Amino acid sequence: MKRVLFALLAYTFTFSVSAQVFNAYTPPTQKPPLHGKNWMAITGKPLAATAGAMTFQKGGNAVDAACAMIAATSTMWDVLSWGGETQAMIYNPNTKKVIAINALGVAPTGATPEYFKGKGLDYIPEYGPLAAVTPGTPGGIMVMLAEYGTMSLKEVLAPAMELAAGYPIEAQTANAIERGKSEIKKWPYSTKVFLTHPGEEREAPEAGEIFVQKDLLAMLTKLVETEQAALKKKKSRKEAIYAAYDRFYKGDIAKEIARGTQEQGGLITEQDLANWEVKIEEPMMVNYKGIDVYKLSQWTQGPALLQSLNMLENFDLKAMGYNSSKYIHTLYQVMSMAFSDRDFYYGDPYFGPEEPMKGILSKEYAKERVKQINWEMNDAKIGPGDPYPFEGKVNPYSELLKQKSQASLSAPDSYEDFMRGFLAGTTSVQTADKDGWVVSVTPSGGWIPACIAGNTGIGLSQRMQSFVLNEEEGPFNVVAPGKRPKVTLTPSMALKEGKPFLSFAVQGGDTQDQNLLQMFLNVVEFDMTIQEAVEAANINSYQVSSSFGNHESIPGSLLLRNDTPPWVQKELIRMGYKLRFDDRSSGPINAIYFDWKHGSFWGGSSNYGEDYGIGW
Structure with a gap:
């Protein structure tokens, strides 16, 4: 009898582990989701x-x-x-429009x-x-x-x-x-x-x-x-x-x-x-598989997420598998391209010359960029592309672009100093009410x-x-009196079938749109609940240039969560990545999901920091 019981327990344990590996992208969450039908309030401190x-x-x-x-x-x-500084997106239920x-x-x-x-x-x-x-x-x-x-x-x-x-x-x-x-x-x-x-x-x-x-x-x-x-x-x-x-x-x-x-x-x-x-202002928007995703314009890094979605739309991400080596490599290369465009082309839209945002956010430019991906190895020298032809113009900075594309990315002298700026935190605010008003702020x-x-x-x-x-x-981001700097702060909102679908934001310097991109994909591509999505293992690229300090980067550096399978780690090392690990990699994401089927809100606040919320 004892042998039978032991065998049954061993089988149950094996099945449980196998199921967890198979469903690696939907583990039990450390925090419960928030629920409400009248209102939701989530931010960085209780x-x-x-x-x-x-x-x-x-x-x-x-x-x-x-x-x-x-x-x-x-x-x-x-x-x-x-x-x-405060940057926000507001959904106005009376006009059914998103305001920046x-x-x-x-x-x-x-x-x-x-x-x-x-x-x-x-x-x-x-x-x-x-x-x-x-x-x-x-x-x-x-x-x-x-x-x-x-x-x-x-x-x-x-x-x-x-x-x-x-x-x-x-x-x-x-x-x-x-x-x-x-x-x-x-x-x-x-x-x-x-x-x-x-x-x-x-x-x-x-x-x-x-x-x-x-x-x-x-x-x-x-x-x-x-x-x-x-x-x-x-x-x-x-x-x-x-x-x-x-x-x-x-x-x-x-x-x-x-x-x-x-x-x-x-x-x-x-x-x-x-x-x-x-x-x-009017926010910027792209449609990703039937979902309208809104971000603030080029005075923030927000359009980098939109450009990334345009590029990722060309792949079957679900078939790659959540956080497989191919999925991680695809994200890393796409983000490197989008953020290199951010570094070169973004700036204050109220100062000339006009930034080429129409070209950057065109689907045709996205298709052209993904053709440049090296599928075998990380490209540590990814530089900005040329979006001007995609809006019928000639690049006024073609010589600077050539220099930028040929330049080697420089690593910082101090990893600790680099990370302090790169991950510089703030807070985020998410609110929604029964009358349809929604606010996302960073x-x-x-x-x-x-x-x-x-x-x-x-x-x-x-x-x-x-x-x-x-x-x-960065020719569009040179300091001048009366000019706004290009910032990392980037609240987000998504509408589906004309109604609020997601409202989401995160703190964390240059990792913000990296984490928000993955959280969005967690919901849309991998069917996670909002709390699963905000806690799930993300990757962070440090090949992206920092917006702080000396604006440096660490080419090929990749943050993974500690529980990344060894076979995935081995493949990424083979592809030239320098791996770093943490027990939490999602960033302190706060988000609201709108459950129109049941007429309620789902609130998510990751297990990364002190952030949390209240619903009613």
Whole structure:
């Protein structure tokens, strides 16, 4: 009897293991999916998701909740501040269209290649006031709220103001302050806010300590007071919010931002702040097998995902098998091509010359690019293509393109420094409501160690480092006053049969559209649930040039999850890849799937970080 039982157990175990190998792309998830029928709120910190839930419970829509969550995450330094940038996509159920919000700051007066080279710099600094573009997040919140929300600024900022008055800081942020204190001490206003125990061995707050930001609270109070005064004068909700907007960018707050920045060596002027404005734009879109996928335009890296989909549409990915060596190789080569085009051709669409996005996103260009794939080995010298013929034009940078295509990609001196920038995190925000509003946001900028602008409590953005100083590195992305840098931040949305299908975003620097591309394919090609899709094993290519620091890359370097089968590893090594491993490789993806069959939302938040959400 014992022998029979042992044999049965052995058979059951063998079958179980075989089934798991066969269904390797649908393992049990470490987090349960979120469910809701009225609303969904997902972001990088539980407290910030609670801010969204509080807003929904008070009757707000998905835009109101998203604004409250951005404000909360900015106040909690997750991993951004009020001086950063906000880029969003909004689905408007009334017009049935996707709207793009461009709340990215611009390079200030005096920010020229000659200025930085005159300081002996090859690249714009990673930290400090010289890395700062003008603050965009306050404007982004107020424009989104005024145009598409339903609540007052006072109601939406209430959770953030309560956090600014004092909240129990979590270990991740507290320890980041301690690690970054040598930089923080260079800036007096940052020292005052962050180093709550000056002179002690640990000068940063402890985990769980009540972290108070008096200057930030005073700034937010000024915005609310301005709005409320306008309402008392019988101004409309929208007009009152824009009155607060004007105080921030043209009033006493702007004056203190400019003064405090310049005192510490920065360039931002009052006129820079007054001239800046949020742009409401048309997003870019491609159709992938009947699904319309939307991204922000070429001032972000978003179109690289769209271009990748155009190329991948030419293959039977499902037949290759999820994360087989052929599938991984195909993804790696396609992403290398799309991102090399990103590095060379993307930039601020409000500055000439016009970027060749029509050609880059054409199906014909995609077919031409995939013809160049080497199916036997990794091509470590993949460079940008020439999309101009696909829009009937001649490439004005043909000589630069030739140099770029012939150049060897340079590896960094320090792998640790490279990875810190390449994976630079921020947060993401996903909201949806029963009336059909959907919001996807990737706010960022002003991460720790941040330089705080005077007595405002506002941590300045470090986004100017994403510019280049030399035309050959990216002719559309050379720094200039009033220009927006090409950023990695990239919220996403997909519609199927004219209705929301997926809303998704992730933090993580240059890995963002790599991870989002694979998550999308996990759902569409490999039939994963949204929680399975956000936790599933992804690959990351470090052959992509970093948008941070010295803009380097590691040709052939490939991140795999630890449980990648040895036979897949062996084949990839044979193809010339340099393998690196991690126990989690999905990135902190947040996403909402719209279940029209049952009239509900599925929320997914990966097991990579602290991100999570609430549904109802």
